[in-house]
Each structure stands twice: as C-alpha cells, then as structure tokens.
Amino acid sequence: MTTNTECEFPVPAEANDLAAETPAPAQPAAGESATDVTEAVHAIARRSKVAARVLATATRSTKDAALKALADALEANATDIIAANAIDIDRERAGGMSDSTLDRLALNEARICAIADALREVAALPDPVGEVLRGSRLPNGLKLRQVRVPMGVVGMVYEARPNVTVDAAGLSLKSGNAVILRGGSAAAESNRVIVRVLRAALDNAGLPADLVQSVDEFGRPGAVALMGARGLVDLLVPRGGAGLIQTVVREAKVPVIETGVGNCHVYVDSEANLDWAHDIVLNAKVQRPSVCNSAETLLVHRDVAAQFLPRVLATLQAEQVTIHGDERAQASIPAGLRFEAATDEDWATEYHGLELAVRVVDSLDEAIDHIRTWTSGHTEAIVTDNVRSADRFVDELDSACVIVNASTRFTDGGEFGLGAEIGISTQKLHARGPMGLAELTTTKWVVFGEGQIRQ
Amino acid sequence: MTTNTECEFPVPAEANDLAAETPAPAQPAAGESATDVTEAVHAIARRSKVAARVLATATRSTKDAALKALADALEANATDIIAANAIDIDRERAGGMSDSTLDRLALNEARICAIADALREVAALPDPVGEVLRGSRLPNGLKLRQVRVPMGVVGMVYEARPNVTVDAAGLSLKSGNAVILRGGSAAAESNRVIVRVLRAALDNAGLPADLVQSVDEFGRPGAVALMGARGLVDLLVPRGGAGLIQTVVREAKVPVIETGVGNCHVYVDSEANLDWAHDIVLNAKVQRPSVCNSAETLLVHRDVAAQFLPRVLATLQAEQVTIHGDERAQASIPAGLRFEAATDEDWATEYHGLELAVRVVDSLDEAIDHIRTWTSGHTEAIVTDNVRSADRFVDELDSACVIVNASTRFTDGGEFGLGAEIGISTQKLHARGPMGLAELTTTKWVVFGEGQIRQ
Structure with missing residues (x-):
C-alpha cells in the first residue's frame, strides 16, 4: 500500500485556488482568454486520450517496470525536487502558512524516498486490468465475458501535499489510465519539477510522457476547463478538504467521485462492553484526529451514560480533546472537566481536530435517527454485545x-486489504468506501460468435 | 425479462418537455413559483427517502408479493387506465402526433396484461440486495464483507410510452429503491392513473405508497427540481431519445447514468466469412432499426469491397434501406441501386431508421480510427476469421x-442473461452496457470486530 493515502485535514482554503473565496493567485498568462485556456486544456486532454490508448494494451510487466523507473527517477532527481520545494516553502512561509501545514508541504531526501517506495509498492500490486468479472456461454452459443478495462483519462484535483502528485500518477499508470493533474498553488514549483521528472522517466521507459500531464500553469481557469471537459475526461477525483470537494462536485461537468468528507459516529449501546467502548472511542477520536475516518460524535445510551461517560471523558480530556456535550452528557461530566454546550452545528461538524460532540440517547432508535440526520455517510460504529442491536445498526x-465493536479508523483501503487507496468515496455511484485500483477502471463486454444474428 | 426494455427511437422531441425547444406545455399551476416547485419536489424526495428505508430491509418475499399485487392491480384497473389513455391519445392525435408514435402510446387490455406480466417476471428474478460481493477475515481478526444494498431514491426521466412507468416502478421495487417518475406530457393522463393504481396497490400490500411518486404535475420546473435535488436523489436515469438524455446529463446536479445513444458499427475484415457478414449486417440494420443497438455504419475492407458490397447493398436496398456511401463504396454499388454521398454528418448520425452509412477502408487500423472518431461508445462488431484482427478490434x-462475428443487436440485458434491463449505459462510471437490477444498487462495507483499535 502507498503511504500517506488517507484524506488528511485541515487544509487551508488557499492551498487549492478552487476552494478559495478570493481570486486565485495563479492566473493565466497575460493575453490568454478563458477560451484560450479551455482550448489548451482540451488539447492536453486529447493528448492524454491518445497516450491512454497506448497504455490500455500495455502488459503488467511494462507498467511495473515503468513504475520502478519513475521511483528511481524521483530519487535520482531529489536535489532538484528539494530545491523547487524550498521555493514553495519560502513563498508560503512569507505568506503566513502555519508551521504544521508547511511541514506537510515540505520535502526532504527521506520523504522523497518514501514517495518513491510507494510507487514500488504499487508495482507489487496485482494488475486490475484484464480481470474477467463474469462470463458465460449463452443459449445461442455466444461466448460472453465482462472484462475490467481502464477508464481512460483520469483527472485529479488535490491540495498542497506534493506526494499526491506522485501517488496519483502511480495509481493511474498501474490501472492503465492517463492522468491530468491539478495541484494546489502552494506546491506549484514542487509539482512542476516532479511532473517534469515523471514525464522524462516515462519517455525513457518507452511510454508516452503524456500519460502524466498538469494543468497547473493555467491557474483556476485551467481547473474549470478540466472540470468541463466532457467526453475528454472519463473520471475526476477531488482529494482534499470539504471546500475543494464541494466546489468540484458542484462545478464539474465530467463524472466525479466525491471523496472523504467524514462526519463519523460511535454509538455505545446499553449492552456494550464498556472497556471496548472506552478504547474504541479514544482510538477513533485521538489516534489521528485530522483524517476523515476519525470520530466526530459520540452517542451513548442513557442506561450506561452515568457509568461510561465520566471515565471516557476524563481520558479524552487528558488527551486534550474539547467536549461539546448535550444537556444530559453535561450532567455526566465529572466536576473539574471543561465542556462546551453542543448545538446543531456540532452535530453537523467534521472537526478535523481534538474536539468531540457527545450526546446521550434514549434508545438505539434515537441513535439511528441522530446518525441518519447528521451523517456524511462515511463510517459509523456501534459498541454492543446485543446481536439484534448490531444487526439493526448495520x-x-x-x-x-x-x-460493530471496532474503531472507525479501520475504514481504509490499506486496512481492508485493497492495496493502494486513491480516496474514500462517500457517494453511492461506482465506488463506495475505500477506493483501490479497481475503482479506477470500468468494464467492457466482449462477445465472440460464429455468425449469430438476433431472432 | 421485461418486455419493451429496449431503448427505442425515434421519439418526437415534444414527447418529453425536457428535450423540447419550445416552452413546455405543462407548466406549474398558476401562482406556483419555481421556489414553490423546488420545495414541493424536495418534499416528495424526502418522503421517498423515508419510504426507501422501509423497503431497504424488506425481504425478497415481501417485495415479490408486492410486485405481483401491482400486476394484479393494473389488470383489475385496466378500464380506468385505458380511459385515461384515450384522453392522451385524443389530445396527441389532435396535436398532430404521427400514427406510429400514437401506436406506441396506446394501451389496450392485451398491452396492460403484457405490462403486468413484465412485473411478474421481475418478481421471478433473484434479489440483488444482500448479495455478498467479497469478504475476508483481516490479519487483526476483523470480519469484513462488502454487501449489495439499494441505492435509496432513484429518479427516472423518460418519454412517452406508459409501460416505462410500470417497468421503472417494478425494477426499483425489486432492487429496494423508491422511485420518482417524470414521464412525458404526451402520456400524462395514462401515467397519472397508473401511478395512482400502483400507489394504492403498494398500500394494500403493506408497503409505503411513497415508494412510487411522480413529479409530472409540476411540468418542466418539476423535472428541473428533480435533477437538482442533490443529497435527496441517489441516481437519475434518463430513458429516451438523445435530446432528452443530453438535457438530463447537462442539467442534472444529482448522479446520472447516461443511456442508450448508439452509433454502432459493423466492420467486415479482409478475411471475413462473407456469408456471416451479409447476414450480420442485414440483421444489425433491419431487424429493428429504431433501437440503439442497431448498426448505423458499415465499414468494409477494400480487399473484399468489390465482392461483398454489391451483394449486401442489393439486399439492404430490397429491405428499403437508404445507402449513404463514400466514394469507394459508391464505386461498388451495382447499377440501378440508389445511394447518397456520405458526409461527416453521416458518420456521426444515429439514424434510428432504415439508413446506413457505408465506407471502404484500407485496413483494420483505418477501421479502428474511424470508429474511435465517430462512435458513441455503445457497440461495435467485427466480422473476421483472423484471430489477430479479432483481438486487436476487441x-x-x-x-x-x-x-466478434455476431450482430450488434445482441447488446441487450435480456440476451446477456441479466434479466430485466433498465437501460444501456454508454458511460464508464458505475455501469457500462446493459444495466440490470444490480446496477440499481450500491454496496456497503460491514465490519465485525471484538474491540479492535487501530495501531
């Protein structure tokens, strides 16, 4: 599995111009109109399509060799990449980017090796292309099979971290697709050099350089043109914060997979093993609070609230978690613990940090109602010993x-054994939950006959 | 399989107001603003969501019994339905609808029985909901499975034929979904009565009537509100002519599956069995020229053009097929046969009738290039005895x-053994080719643990 595949938050809005309220800093070059940009981006997409055709019939050996060549090239060009990254870091530090975000933007030798190793791990994964999903011999003798084939041209719109540039290129290559990248302006220089290195390595490996292209130079109008390239882009995957994802979902005219908004719940039932519940809540909230599969709301059955809440809330507060409690939860908060009163906004919020909304409910039904009302549809967990409660929750x-009886943090392509993960889909069409290489493919029906005609 | 599942053409543009150039005849009632309509349609969608929850956990027995009850109710209310249909027929005849389209709109006892039988056939199909697609026990002991579950709320926008109203309701019910219907104004009265009958039958069967709802009363603004009901409609399927489908794809904010535009090709290779080729071309063009899997362009390798074209073109012309030939094809047209010169418009056109574009190509490569340039991505057939040509084409x-070596007309859910067909997807996301019940579902990951937390 690749490293750093989890959807991570928070990302400052300005990290990708798409989600920014203010005009984008990167603009098309003087004299370029929106029409010029659209034509330039569509020309890029057409080149991607041609390149994708070459890759569609490439063998696994060819693709894996290319992935390893890309990894080697990144390491061989680490000095150039780090120098480009330093330009991004200096500019963003001067622009007031926080230290923690700067840290996520920063590249060094070790990080470049880790990114390269992720490509080698993708090479080790099975090839999804060519898998026969079903097939049969029809009554009239036609031999029918449904075969997994690449999507074609995949667009990826993402935020600051430059490792996503490489991840996206690697996963697209392995799944037989050409990729068009649109990164955040904060990593513009890093991405520019990385894309240059990847393209040169593809060319050396005997594959079209146009398998990896970027529209970063066209600024926000370039992203808009990419989102509108209907018939040229087969799939667009946004990766980043909620602002970015919602912008892409709203504006795109090409097929999009919505990823990664996670307002996840843990419900502790009246018959729960409270030791498990304690550890699961703690893990779901604090192990990595910035990612989408961490928990945002704890629901506790009233029968166990008095026993469970003081203990778990004390632990959470010791871990610096701010508690937003409803009235009954507040009544169970031990003296001396700080809390804030929960409002509807808390039920709706994905905190991306050390905050937790807490509510006491009268029943499993009330818990289910609460979750139905507020969830983003990512992951919900129940802690219970009652099989009927578990079944109903599921x-x-x-x-x-x-x-049932485990942490929400397990919703992850790596944990599920899918290998690399391109994101976690919270929509119902095409892919739901962790998306691996297979979700970057489509299928084709292949029919062999001996002159059959329809009666 | 259900009857009448094929995408049929041509449909007059005015059959569904969505595709009409002129203002829609059906308008919201006086005093209703666009906002009122949007709110009314969203309220309908919210009721659908509640009803869908009831159905999501219903057993197959419950659903099949309901399907049979709907079939019985349609037959029991045939008189009312035929009376309503007569109103539609009279209005449309007065409005100048052609006899052939009137015939497709018309209902009688026999047709209502056929529509009811289609529901009984859907009842006999396996239940897609609950199917476990994959599962495993993870290294940490978590038991993981991916289960097929209903989409939730499915919207269906379609044209005149009232049998689609019943088909859509039946397929949605079987796959555990609530459906919101938007039919064409030409069948407004028929659909109104059919929906009333279906809702009453659902109620009698102990299921929520709101599993089947219509937004027809709100005219075009209702359709627009349905297409914009993001978060309330899980999937929208347009069924009808290219104008309708393109309008829905362009305007919808909810997930859409593009269906049924078929610019299909037959390529006769240099090493083809010309008897097979003759019968396949004839079948693909004339057996049912109005449907999307019929052929629109014939490509012939130059080495066999002189031998093959005169024979097949004579047969086609005897079947009243108009030939649009390129220069070299024209040279092979026997004296006395009529033809028209083919233009780029012919390569791009889905004729929906007895017309065929014909081109002579120099090679398999030229055939592939032609198809890549002009296809709508539905179905292509090659006639060849050469295994390498077949492989490359595929x-x-x-x-x-x-x-390979069979008619394009086989691209069909029934022929493929999928059972009922909701349409033929020409997009790559979620579903590709004939869509059965499974394509109206999504999946859910279910995890059972014993207190596991992530390390």
Whole structure:
C-alpha cells in the first residue's frame, strides 16, 4: 500500500485556488482568454486520450517496470525536487502558512524516498486490468465475458501535499489510465519539477510522457476547463478538504467521485462492553484526529451514560480533546472537566481536530435517527454485545461503512486489504468506501460468435 | 425479462418537455413559483427517502408479493387506465402526433396484461440486495464483507410510452429503491392513473405508497427540481431519445447514468466469412432499426469491397434501406441501386431508421480510427476469421460492447442473461452496457470486530 493515502485535514482554503473565496493567485498568462485556456486544456486532454490508448494494451510487466523507473527517477532527481520545494516553502512561509501545514508541504531526501517506495509498492500490486468479472456461454452459443478495462483519462484535483502528485500518477499508470493533474498553488514549483521528472522517466521507459500531464500553469481557469471537459475526461477525483470537494462536485461537468468528507459516529449501546467502548472511542477520536475516518460524535445510551461517560471523558480530556456535550452528557461530566454546550452545528461538524460532540440517547432508535440526520455517510460504529442491536445498526444505517465493536479508523483501503487507496468515496455511484485500483477502471463486454444474428 | 426494455427511437422531441425547444406545455399551476416547485419536489424526495428505508430491509418475499399485487392491480384497473389513455391519445392525435408514435402510446387490455406480466417476471428474478460481493477475515481478526444494498431514491426521466412507468416502478421495487417518475406530457393522463393504481396497490400490500411518486404535475420546473435535488436523489436515469438524455446529463446536479445513444458499427475484415457478414449486417440494420443497438455504419475492407458490397447493398436496398456511401463504396454499388454521398454528418448520425452509412477502408487500423472518431461508445462488431484482427478490434476499441462475428443487436440485458434491463449505459462510471437490477444498487462495507483499535 502507498503511504500517506488517507484524506488528511485541515487544509487551508488557499492551498487549492478552487476552494478559495478570493481570486486565485495563479492566473493565466497575460493575453490568454478563458477560451484560450479551455482550448489548451482540451488539447492536453486529447493528448492524454491518445497516450491512454497506448497504455490500455500495455502488459503488467511494462507498467511495473515503468513504475520502478519513475521511483528511481524521483530519487535520482531529489536535489532538484528539494530545491523547487524550498521555493514553495519560502513563498508560503512569507505568506503566513502555519508551521504544521508547511511541514506537510515540505520535502526532504527521506520523504522523497518514501514517495518513491510507494510507487514500488504499487508495482507489487496485482494488475486490475484484464480481470474477467463474469462470463458465460449463452443459449445461442455466444461466448460472453465482462472484462475490467481502464477508464481512460483520469483527472485529479488535490491540495498542497506534493506526494499526491506522485501517488496519483502511480495509481493511474498501474490501472492503465492517463492522468491530468491539478495541484494546489502552494506546491506549484514542487509539482512542476516532479511532473517534469515523471514525464522524462516515462519517455525513457518507452511510454508516452503524456500519460502524466498538469494543468497547473493555467491557474483556476485551467481547473474549470478540466472540470468541463466532457467526453475528454472519463473520471475526476477531488482529494482534499470539504471546500475543494464541494466546489468540484458542484462545478464539474465530467463524472466525479466525491471523496472523504467524514462526519463519523460511535454509538455505545446499553449492552456494550464498556472497556471496548472506552478504547474504541479514544482510538477513533485521538489516534489521528485530522483524517476523515476519525470520530466526530459520540452517542451513548442513557442506561450506561452515568457509568461510561465520566471515565471516557476524563481520558479524552487528558488527551486534550474539547467536549461539546448535550444537556444530559453535561450532567455526566465529572466536576473539574471543561465542556462546551453542543448545538446543531456540532452535530453537523467534521472537526478535523481534538474536539468531540457527545450526546446521550434514549434508545438505539434515537441513535439511528441522530446518525441518519447528521451523517456524511462515511463510517459509523456501534459498541454492543446485543446481536439484534448490531444487526439493526448495520441494516438500518446507510453509510459506506458500518462497524460493530471496532474503531472507525479501520475504514481504509490499506486496512481492508485493497492495496493502494486513491480516496474514500462517500457517494453511492461506482465506488463506495475505500477506493483501490479497481475503482479506477470500468468494464467492457466482449462477445465472440460464429455468425449469430438476433431472432 | 421485461418486455419493451429496449431503448427505442425515434421519439418526437415534444414527447418529453425536457428535450423540447419550445416552452413546455405543462407548466406549474398558476401562482406556483419555481421556489414553490423546488420545495414541493424536495418534499416528495424526502418522503421517498423515508419510504426507501422501509423497503431497504424488506425481504425478497415481501417485495415479490408486492410486485405481483401491482400486476394484479393494473389488470383489475385496466378500464380506468385505458380511459385515461384515450384522453392522451385524443389530445396527441389532435396535436398532430404521427400514427406510429400514437401506436406506441396506446394501451389496450392485451398491452396492460403484457405490462403486468413484465412485473411478474421481475418478481421471478433473484434479489440483488444482500448479495455478498467479497469478504475476508483481516490479519487483526476483523470480519469484513462488502454487501449489495439499494441505492435509496432513484429518479427516472423518460418519454412517452406508459409501460416505462410500470417497468421503472417494478425494477426499483425489486432492487429496494423508491422511485420518482417524470414521464412525458404526451402520456400524462395514462401515467397519472397508473401511478395512482400502483400507489394504492403498494398500500394494500403493506408497503409505503411513497415508494412510487411522480413529479409530472409540476411540468418542466418539476423535472428541473428533480435533477437538482442533490443529497435527496441517489441516481437519475434518463430513458429516451438523445435530446432528452443530453438535457438530463447537462442539467442534472444529482448522479446520472447516461443511456442508450448508439452509433454502432459493423466492420467486415479482409478475411471475413462473407456469408456471416451479409447476414450480420442485414440483421444489425433491419431487424429493428429504431433501437440503439442497431448498426448505423458499415465499414468494409477494400480487399473484399468489390465482392461483398454489391451483394449486401442489393439486399439492404430490397429491405428499403437508404445507402449513404463514400466514394469507394459508391464505386461498388451495382447499377440501378440508389445511394447518397456520405458526409461527416453521416458518420456521426444515429439514424434510428432504415439508413446506413457505408465506407471502404484500407485496413483494420483505418477501421479502428474511424470508429474511435465517430462512435458513441455503445457497440461495435467485427466480422473476421483472423484471430489477430479479432483481438486487436476487441482490445483497441473502447466501447461498452465489442462483438466478434455476431450482430450488434445482441447488446441487450435480456440476451446477456441479466434479466430485466433498465437501460444501456454508454458511460464508464458505475455501469457500462446493459444495466440490470444490480446496477440499481450500491454496496456497503460491514465490519465485525471484538474491540479492535487501530495501531
């Protein structure tokens, strides 16, 4: 599996111009009109399509060799990449980017090796292309099979971290697709050099350089043109914060997969193992609070609230978690612990940090109602020893992943054994939950006959 | 399989207001603003969502019994339905609808029985919901499975034929979804009564009537509100002519599956069995020229053009097929046969009738290039005895269905053994080619643990 595949938050809005309220800093070169940009981006997409055709019939050996060549090239060009990254870092530091975000933007030798190793791990994964999903011999003798084939041209719109540039290129290459990248302006220089290195390595490996292209030079109008390239872009995947994703979903005219908004819940049932519940809540909230599969709201059955809440809330507060409690939860908060009163906004919020909304409910039904009302459809967990409660929770909630007696943090392509993960889909069409290489493919029906005609 | 599942053409543009150039005849009631309509349609969608939750956990027995009850109710209310249909027929005849289109709109006892039988056939199909697609026990002991679950709320926008109203309701019910219907104004009265009958039958069967709702009363603004109901409609399927489908794809904010535009090709290779080729071309063009899997362009290798074209063109012309030939094809047209000169417009056109574009090509490469340039990505067929040509045709063309030595007419859910067909997808996301019940579902990941937390 690749490293750093989880959807991570928070990302400053300005990290990708798309989600910015203010005009984008990167603009098309003077004299370029929106029409010019659209034509330039469409020309890029047409070149991607031609390149993708070459890759569609490439063998796994060819693709894996190319992935390893890309990895080697990144390491061989680490000095150039780090120098470009320093320009981004200096500019963003001067622009007031926080230290933690700067840290995520920064590249060094070790990080470049880790990014290169991720490509080698993608090479080790099975090739999804060519898999026969089903097939049969029809009554009239026609031999029918449904075969997995590449999407064609995949667009990727993402935020600051430059490792996503490489991840996206590697996953697209392995799944037989050409990729068109649109990164954040904060990593513009890093991405520019990385794309240059990847393209040269593809060319050396005997594959079209146009398998990896970028529209970063065209600024926001370039992203808009990419989102509008209907018939030229087969799939667009946004990766980043909610602002970016919603902008892409709203504006795109090409097929989009919505990823990664996670307002996840843990419900502690009346018959729960409270030791498990304690550890699961703690893990779901604090192990990595910035990612989408961390928990945002804890629901506790009233029968166990008095026993469970003081203990878990004390632990959470010791871990610096701010508690937003409803009235009954507040009544269970031990003296001396700080809390804030929960409002509807808390139920709706994906905090991306060390904050947790807490509510006491009268029943499993009330828990299910609460989750149905507020969830983003990512992951919900129940802690219970009652098989009927577990079944109802699983059956009646309509989220991508429902978990019984384990942490929400397990919703992850790597944990699920899917290998590399391109994102976590919170929509229902095409892909739901962790998306691996297979989700970057489509299928084709192949029919062989001996002159059959329809009666 | 259901009857009448094929995408049929031509449909007059005015059959569904969405595709009409002129203002829609059906307008919201006086005093209703666009906002009122949007709110009314969203309220309908919210009721659908509630109803869908009830159905999501219903057993197959419950759903099949309901399908049979709907079939019985349609037959029991045939008189009312035929009376309503007569109103539509009279209005449309007065409005100048052609006899052939009137015939497709018309209902009688026999047709209502056929429509009811289609529901009974859907009942006999396996239930897609609950199917476990994959599962495993993870290294940490978590038990993981991916289960097929309903989409939730499915919208259907379609044209005149009232049987689609019943088909859509039946397929949605079987796959566990609530459906919101938007039919064509030409069938407004028929659909109104059919929906009333279906809703009453659902209620009698102990299921929510809101599993089947219509937004027809709100006219075009209702359709626009349905297409914009993001978060309330999980999937929208347009069914009808190219104008309708393109309008829905362009305007919808909810997930859409593009269906049914078929500019299909037959390529006769230099090493083809010309008897097969003759019968396949004839079948692909004339057996049912109005449907999307009929052929629109014939490509013939130059080495066999002089031998093959005179024979097949004579047969086609005897079947009243108009030939649009390129220069070299024209040279092979026997004296006395009529033809028209083919232009780029012919290569691009889905004729929906007894017309065929014909081109002579120098090579398989030229055939592949031609198809890549002009295809809508539905179905392409090659007639060849050469295994390498067959393989290249299959591998290098990127259409939903590629066929060797058989008619394009086989691209069909019924022929493929999928059972009922909701349409033929020409997009790559979620579903490609014939869509059965499974394509009206999504999946959910279910995880069972024993207190596991992530390390």
